[in-house]
Amino acid sequence: xxxxLNLVPPLLLILLLLAAWETACRLLSVxxxxxxxxxxxxxxxxxxxxxxxxxxxxxxxxxxxxLIVAVGLGGGIAVAVSLSPAAERAVRxxxxxxxxxxxxxxxxxxxxxxxxxxxxxxxxALAAAVAFFPIFSGVLTxxxxxxxxxxxxxxxxxxxxxxxxxxxxxxxxxxxxLEGLRVAAGLAVIGAVVAEFVSGSGAAQGLAxxxxxxxNRLRTAELLAALCWLAVLGLILxxxxxxxSRRILAARAGR
Amino acid sequence: MADSxxxxxxxPGTVAALSGVTLRYPGRPPIGPxxxxxxxxxxxxxVGASGAxxxxxxxLLAGLEQPTGGTVARGHxxxxxxxxxxxxxxxxxxxxxxxxxLPLELxxxxxxxxxxxxxxxxxxxxLGDRLTARPFQLSGGMAMRVSLARALVTRPGLLLLxxxxxxxxxxxxxxLIEDLHRLWSARRGHDPMAIVFVTxxxxxxxxxxxxxxxxxxxDGDMTRAISTPGPIPRPAxxxxxxxxxxxxxxxxxALAASMTSPSAGQGEDA
Numbered sequence: 001x002x003x004x005l006n007l008v009p010p011l012l013l014i015l016l017l018l019a020a021w022e023t024a025c026r027l028l029s030v031x032x033x034x035x036x037x038x039x040x041x042x043x044x045x046x047x048x049x050x051x052x053x054x055x056x057x058x059x060x061x062x063x064x065x066x067l068i069v070a071v072g073l074g075g076g077i078a079v080a081v082s083l084s085p086a087a088e089r090a091v092r093x094x095x096x097x098x099x100x101x102x103x104x105x106x107x108x109x110x111x112x113x114x115x116x117x118x119x120x121x122x123x124x125a126l127a128a129a130v131a132f133f134p135i136f137s138g139v140l141t142x143x144x145x146x147x148x149x150x151x152x153x154x155x156x157x158x159x160x161x162x163x164x165x166x167x168x169x170x171x172x173x174x175x176x177x178l179e180g181l182r183v184a185a186g187l188a189v190i191g192a193v194v195a196e197f198v199s200g201s202g203a204a205q206g207l208a209x210x211x212x213x214x215x216n217r218l219r220t221a222e223l224l225a226a227l228c229w230l231a232v233l234g235l236i237l238x239x240x241x242x243x244x245s246r247r248i249l250a251a252r253a254g255r
Numbered sequence: 256m257a258d259s260x261x262x263x264x265x266x267p268g269t270v271a272a273l274s275g276v277t278l279r280y281p282g283r284p285p286i287g288p289x290x291x292x293x294x295x296x297x298x299x300x301x302v303g304a305s306g307a308x309x310x311x312x313x314x315l316l317a318g319l320e321q322p323t324g325g326t327v328a329r330g331h332x333x334x335x336x337x338x339x340x341x342x343x344x345x346x347x348x349x350x351x352x353x354x355x356x357l358p359l360e361l362x363x364x365x366x367x368x369x370x371x372x373x374x375x376x377x378x379x380x381x382l383g384d385r386l387t388a389r390p391f392q393l394s395g396g397m398a399m400r401v402s403l404a405r406a407l408v409t410r411p412g413l414l415l416l417x418x419x420x421x422x423x424x425x426x427x428x429x430x431l432i433e434d435l436h437r438l439w440s441a442r443r444g445h446d447p448m449a450i451v452f453v454t455x456x457x458x459x460x461x462x463x464x465x466x467x468x469x470x471x472x473x474d475g476d477m478t479r480a481i482s483t484p485g486p487i488p489r490p491a492x493x494x495x496x497x498x499x500x501x502x503x504x505x506x507x508x509a510l511a512a513s514m515t516s517p518s519a520g521q522g523e524d525a
Contacts, residue, residue, distance in 0.1 A: 149344040152319050156338055157361040157409075167357070171348050252348050254389045 036221040044221040045228060052210060052222075056229045059196070059206035062120060063188040063237070066127030070184055073128070074135030075177065082143040082169065083161060099133040103191055107198035119199040123206070126198075127191030131184035138180020142173025174252070178245035185237045193230065207233075268295045270332045270413050270449040271316055275325035278311060286311055288325060291468065295332045295412070296447025298439065298487065299480070300460035302506065303470030304514045309453040312470065313338070313415045316451060332413070332449070337406030339416040343398035345390040345405075351377060352386040355405045362409070376404040380434060396427035400434070407438065416452045420459075432463055436488035457510060461503045462489060469506070471513025481506050 018038045024030070025037035032040060045052075077095075081088045103126050110129075114122035146168050154164050196208035207230050214223035270293045277287035286308035293299060293316075303309050314320040315327055317336050337358075345354045356373035360366060374386055380400040382388075390398055399419060406414060420428040435450070442448045454460050460467045461483050468480040484498040493499055 147344055149340040149342070150346065152314070152317075152340075153338065153344065153357075154361065155319055156317055156336060157358045159361045163361055167361075168346070171346065174348075253391065254350070 033218040033220050036224065040221040041224045041228070044219075044225040048222055048225055052207070052226055052229050055205055055207045055210045055226070056233055059189070059192050059208070059230075060233055060237075062123050062196075062206060063127055063185075063192040063233075065124045066131055066188045066192060067181075067185055069124065069128040070131035070135050070188065071181065074132045074180075074184075075139050078136050078139035078143065079165070079170075082140060083165075088140070095133060095136055098129060103130050103194055104198055107195055110195075111199055119196075122199055123192055123195040126195035127188045130191035131188040134180040134183040134187065135177070136180075138176045138183075139173055142176025143169045145176065146172040171252075175245075175249060178241070178248065182238060182241045182245065185241050186234055189230070189234050189237060268332070269293065269330040270295050271330060272328045273312075273315065273325065274328075276315060276322040276327060277324035278308070278315075278320070279323045284308075287322070289315075289470075293413070293449050293451065295330070296443060296449055297466070298450040298452065298464045300464035300467045301451065301453045301470055302455060302457060302460045302467060302510055304510075305455070307470045307513075309470055310341075310417050313417050313451060313453055316413070317415055329413075332447070335409050335411040335413070337409060337411035337414045339399075339402050339406045339414070339419045341418050341421065343390065343395075343402040345398060345401055347390050350387045350389055351382060351393070351401045351404075354390070354401055355408050358405060358409050373404070373408055376408040377401070379407070379438060380404045396423055396431065399423065399431065403431075403435070403438075410442075410446065410448075412448060414448055414450045416450065418453055418455065421455070428459070432459070433488065435463070440488055457507045458494075458503050461499060461506055462494065467502075467506050469509050469513050481509065 022037045022039060025035060036044075077091065081091050106129070107122070107126055110125050111119065111122045114125065143165075150168055151164075154168055159167075192206065193208045193211075196206050197212065207226050210226045211223055211230075214220070214226060272292045273289050275287070276289040277285070279285050284306050289308075289312060291299075291312075301309055301312060311320060315322060317338055318327070318329070345351075346357070349357075352370055352373050355376050356366075356369040359369035359372060364372075374383070377383055377386060380403055382397060382400055382404065385393070385397065385401075388397075390401070393401065402419070406416075420431050423431065439448055439450060450464075452460070452463055454463075457467075464483060465487065466480040466482045481502065483502050485493060485496065
């Protein structure tokens with residue numbers, strides 16, 4: 001009951017803001033191509049739903065693929081690197097360089113590599129590059145976060161590297177990895193949209209393409225409707241991973 | 256790997272021996288020289304000021320740390336070592352049985368056998384009915400019992416404990432000491448187990464051990480250990496015994512003396 005009551009204040013605020021927006025648009029007769037009233041956005045959401053949902057699914061699918069690639073590469077490299085301090089020192093600067101390089105800056109290069117007719121592959125690669133760091137960093141931090149006394153216990157009993165990894169470090173890393181995944185999921189969606197903007201050819205007709213198209217044609221209501229879908233997409237992905245992590249951690253704790 | 260393991264000693268009945276052991280690392284207080292010989296099946300308590308190197312001493316004995324000088328030797332009887340840390344240090348994602356079976360499984364014992372022996376070890380510390388309990392479901396005392404069972408599951412000839420009961424209330428602490436004595440005496444004779452117990456509590460040290468070694472900040476010669484009177488396990492009301500009280504006072508005085516610099520006042524600069 002209180003859970004639902006907690007939803008009342010934010011919903012009220014949103015309703016209030018929408019009402020103010022609607023009233024302002026009508027009273028000040030703002031041109032619809034500058035700022036359409038929420039009612040017009042709602043109409044666009046419904047009328048353009050078939051196109052927008054399809055584009056949203058396409059973006060979603062590219063983000064998911066990017067996330068899978070990032071988990072495989074980021075997690076795999078983190079595990080490999082954790083086995084040797086020298087390897088970590090070697091890889092860290094490169095991983096950080098990848099993180100701080102703006103995706104927009106490397107997009108043209110990646111597009112050339114994948115070929116202009118394979119824009120979707122380039123978008124996935126670029127989104128994966130953005131999602132890589134939080135997963136790599138989360139897993140690596142987690143692998144190094146084991147209780148030092150437990151590490152000593154493994155030393156004492158002559159554990160092999162594989163035993164230590166499987167029985168101590170990977171279980172310790174799990175919560176860190178899940179948190180990294182959650183951050184990476186948000187970034188993968190952003191990465192997919194930005195990469196699609198840059199690829200710009202319309203070859204990958206995701207939400208970014210709809211945003212560009214609507215903007216070029218001054219269909220501002222449709223643009224805002226596409227933005228709504230983008231927000232919904234991010235929320236769904238974030239919530240799904242949040243719920244899954246809680247379930248996984250609770251099941252493991254035996255709660 | 257071979258040279259990082261402690262050397263071996265042939266003298267029968269000796270579990271471990273430190274001679275002239277020093278640790279000198281930049282940024283860490285210097286430790287040693289330390290001398291200590293540990294006979295099979297004896298209980299030695301180590302008391303000392305913080306910073307004197309009590310935990311380091313245990314890690315040296317376990318072979319988890321290497322001295323910068325002197326030698327650490329291990330007898331045949333001390334080949335298998337159990338270690339109990341200051342906190343239970345259980346794997347929070349695993350139940351009691353899995354935690355206790357870990358040392359055996361790391362040594363390559365088959366899972367079924369390891370779990371069977373882990374269940375026996377848990378029963379021996381009074382937790383035979385909590386095999387599937389997760390660490391968060393256990394009280395501090397019970398978690399420490401699981402930790403003790405994990406250290407004993409390999410039937411070690413040398414058990415090292417690093418202030419294991421410091422965080423527990425005094426009732427639980429006394430119960431655990433009685434348990435430790437009981438488990439130790441069950442193996443006396445045929446399969447003796449030596450115990451080195453680090454503590455900062457003088458009474459606990461005297462009650463627990465055959466002899467109490469004092470590790471001073473200024474002097475690591477622990478050959479001047481003080482023997483405690485009476486049998487182990489201790490008889491009922493032994494804490495009221497005059498001999499116990501006198502020994503505790505002697506240890507306390509020796510400990511106080513060990514904390515005073517031989518050249519008082521200049522020690523801080525050393």
